[in-house]
Amino acid sequence: MEEKKQKISQMLSAKYQDIQEKRLNQLTREVIYGPQNRNVNINGKRVKLSDLRYQLADTFENMQSAKKTPSNADFNMMIASSIETLNSETSSEQEYFRWLDDCSEIIKDMNDGFITKDDLDSRNDFLEMSHQREADLMLCLGLYAGSSHPKAAEKAARLRYKLQKLREMRQTIETYTRNEADTKISKEEYEKALPYYKLFKGLRRLPYGQDLSAERKELGIQHEVDYDLLPTYDYFAWLVNETLDEEAKENTFNIKHQEISDKLKDLARRRETFKVNYMILERKKAQFQNN
């Protein structure tokens, strides 16, 4: 199953453990494509799709923030436990501050004169995590955007801020640290990286959501090309389109798989027939000539 649908399906499955597989697939599609005011029936209870999306986004963000890289094995367990602790509403922000700590540390270690293998590993782990978390945040933003829950817009704005900062951290690390180990760093490189280190350290001292706009401007950090960070960007339309694209890809793959499978069956049938066919044809030809 496609990635986004699969994540939503896993969340639903953990939340409603008694649900039948067929109904789960149907419900997953309803969560993605259904209009906000639609009511869905889950184990005899009517739930508004808008509220369900809000709940799933909240659950998912809390779950993913709680741990850096959850394995599939404990995925369901984490969803279940995060539903229990939804009200704490702190882990998502804690994760943001952890990113700032990690990012500052990486910029420092990668520019302190010499890059060790461990320094490089930390850098690349962070970059990899940032891509995964970006995909998660986009999914949550899509779910919030598909919800008319009174708190959805506010939550989405907070997540959008987090996504913006994540991209800034990634961009800085990619630009101001080298992707190589056992190498010396020049004073010039250190001096270029220093203001960014100070920026993220500065952000760490501020409350969540409060930015250092003047400093960012001075460093030339802009998001003009990030059209998806604008408040008007329709994340729900994005989620639906992405899922439809994923489904189309999967359908194409299935059709191609079927074609190849048919061809292989046909080829297998053709084996070991040549000699027999040839003998039969030669015999027929001889009979024809004799007559």
Place this chain on the structure above:
Amino acid sequence: MLDTKNIETSYLNNLETPQKLSCLKALAYISQIDGHMDSSEAYILATLAKKFKLTDSRTFLQNLDEGEILDELSHISNKKAAMDLIKYLCFTAQADSDLNDKEVLFIGHAAKAMNLDVQKAAEINDFVIECLMLEEKAREIFEEE
């Protein structure tokens, strides 16, 4: 569909010029056995003729006669080249669909003309099918278009 992968580096390249020409005629014959040869197949054969340094590269495509071709093939005594030719004939005939009666007979007769047993032709044909199956599996594994 004419299929002549790596033919320039095959044992056919070790043959004398008239024998190379006979091989191309055989390939041309099997590629149009059920009708006409399309322009892309004619182009491939003409290109091959150039690679084999055969002059007047398009004339051999005209007036192809099965009896004459088989007679010319009987002058090929290089067994490895003969087996290679059967392989390319099978690839060409198998590429689109199963061998039809005319193709089976022509490949069998060509094998006999070059002193190859029909059993050998059958083995080569099975090898070609295995190759095609492997290509299909590769398409799936490596997600090729």
